Amino acid sequence: MCRLDPALESYLSDPHTSSLKIVVINTVTSASEQHDQDAIALQRQITRSRDLRIGLLQAGYNIIASIPGDMYLVDRLTQLQPDMIIIDAESDARDVLEELVLVSRDAPRPIVLFTEEDNPSQLASAMAVGVSAYVVAGLQVERVKPVLEVAVARFQADQKLRTELHDTKNKLAERKTIERAKGLLMARHQLSENEAYQRLRKQAMEKNLKLVELAQRILDVADLLG
Numbered sequence: 001m002c003r004l005d006p007a008l009e010s011y012l013s014d015p016h017t018s019s020l021k022i023v024v025i026n027t028v029t030s031a032s033e034q035h036d037q038d039a040i041a042l043q044r045q046i047t048r049s050r051d052l053r054i055g056l057l058q059a060g061y062n063i064i065a066s067i068p069g070d071m072y073l074v075d076r077l078t079q080l081q082p083d084m085i086i087i088d089a090e091s092d093a094r095d096v097l098e099e100l101v102l103v104s105r106d107a108p109r110p111i112v113l114f115t116e117e118d119n120p121s122q123l124a125s126a127m128a129v130g131v132s133a134y135v136v137a138g139l140q141v142e143r144v145k146p147v148l149e150v151a152v153a154r155f156q157a158d159q160k161l162r163t164e165l166h167d168t169k170n171k172l173a174e175r176k177t178i179e180r181a182k183g184l185l186m187a188r189h190q191l192s193e194n195e196a197y198q199r200l201r202k203q204a205m206e207k208n209l210k211l212v213e214l215a216q217r218i219l220d221v222a223d224l225l226g
Contacts, residue, residue: 020152022056023082024066025073027089027096044116045090048139052088052114055144069096077103084148087113087131097125104130110155112148114139130158174212181215184222 026049056063061084067076069087073096077085085100087093093115100111112133113126126134132151135143178200185196204214 019060019062020083021064021081022061022084022086023064023077023080024052024056024086024088025069025096026066027069027087027093048114048116049088051139051141052086052144055139055141056086056148058141059145059148061148069093069099073099074102081107082109084110084112084152087111087115089113089115090117094122094125097122097129097131100129108155108159110148110151112151130155132158177212177219178215181218184218 053063053066064082065076065080067073067080077100085103087096089096093113097113104111108130110132111130112135113131114135115122116137118136123134132155133147135147182193182196182200185191185199186193189196189199191199200211200214200218204211207214209217
């Protein structure tokens with residue numbers, strides 16, 4: 001499993017002791033690029049982006065960068081290494097979400113998406129990439145901090161569940177390896193199940209190996225010899 005950034009681990013243990021480093025991804029186009037948009041829609045975008053920034057600053061969060069959702073997004077995030085990512089999207093942010101799949105795979109972190117569009121397809125994409133909070137319309141300055149705190153809590157719960165599932169899968173895989181090695185010893189040396197297990201256990205202790213490590217070595221040798 002991927003380890004979390006130390007600053008994020010500190011914040012998860014006590015949200016009041018650490019200021020998260022936040023990168024805001026802005027998918028809102030500039031006024032010069034919005035020839036086909038009416039003035040009301042443009043003003044709504046500007047107001048939401050402003051309120052988001054004010055809310056972050058008032059809550060004490062550290063905005064280390066505000067970047068566009070362009071072709072250099074992954075490289076910029078890899079260089080900046082934020083503790084949290086916020087997407088400020090007027091409408092379709094699916095391209096940004098697809099890019100974040102690459103970033104989140106190796107460095108999981110809370111992702112929050114603020115948008116004006118209630119799009120089921122985009123919501124599905126957001127859930128797939130691991131967005132912790134998906135906020136549609138009605139952004140108010142005083143809501144920013146509670147939304148982010150809920151997002152971090154959800155992220156923490158999700159990471160705990162993922163770790164537990166990962167550990168469970170590992171334990172099942174180890175048990176399967178040990179059972180295969182035990183079965184091999186039983187067949188080749190006419191041993192009972194308990195005798196095969198005790199032999200494995202004794203040899204593992206003598207070689208200072210974990211039981212699963214010795215079991216894997218036995219299986220590897222058996223495969224090699226045919």
